[in-house]
Amino acid sequence: MTTPDSDGLLAEQLLRLTRRVFRIQKRHLGQRGLGVxxxxxxxxxxxxxxxxxxRMxxxxxxxxxxxxxxxxxxDxxxxxxxxxxxxxxxxxxVIRIELTGDGVKTLRELHDVRRAAAEEILAPLSDEQRAALGGLLDTLVDGPYWQH
Incomplete structure (x- = not known):
């Protein structure tokens, strides 16, 4: 059974993880010199x-x-x-925004950056823990309460 304290702790852990993911991705972006x-x-x-x-x-x-x-x-x-x-x-x-060839190339490199950051973050987890985390995250992300 969860309590307000345990839910608060989970929320804090999620926020800390989000910040860590952001910092690691930012570091990987800087290392690649993508300028993005x-x-x-x-x-x-x-x-x-x-x-x-x-459109914008x-x-x-x-x-x-x-x-x-x-x-x-x-801009x-x-x-x-x-x-x-x-x-x-x-x-x-009406003005629309489209990717250029360089933008498509950058997207491929960004995909590699995100993968490298994910590997770094998930390194401490076993395959079973990663699968369990993936299932839990799917439940949270795809829950019916998110449907607008």
Whole structure:
């Protein structure tokens, strides 16, 4: 049976783990010299999962951030040649964001960075513990209470 104290401890452990994951990924990003921040990495991954190039407002909604934050991220990524702004073919007033060839290449490298960070974090766990953790995380991430 859980108690408010044990739930509080679990919440604190999850927050500490999240911070550790973030620090390790950031360190791996720096070692690769990709010139991409974790927030920019997230935007690139989001773009990769879009069927068509999204509008800035669509990206803001998917990332659950304010539109101004997306503008700053896109500006930096565009300066680095990883994304480009393109006019919507059906409405020239609408601007969409798409990955460039360099952006696709960077995504592949980011995948390697995330894998290396995960390996570092999960190193202390046995295969059985990793499987159990994966099942628990699936339950938390895919639970019906997350459906909006």
């Amino acid at each position: 921040t974790p927030a920019q990495s997230r935007l690139l991954r989001t773009l990769a999962h879009c069927d068509t190039p999204p 407002a669509d990206l803001a909604e998917r990332l659950e951030v304010v539109p101004r934050a997306v503008t700053s991220l896109v 930096a990524l565009e300066d680095g040649g990883k994304v480009r702004r393109v006019p919507d073919p059906t409405n020239r007033r």
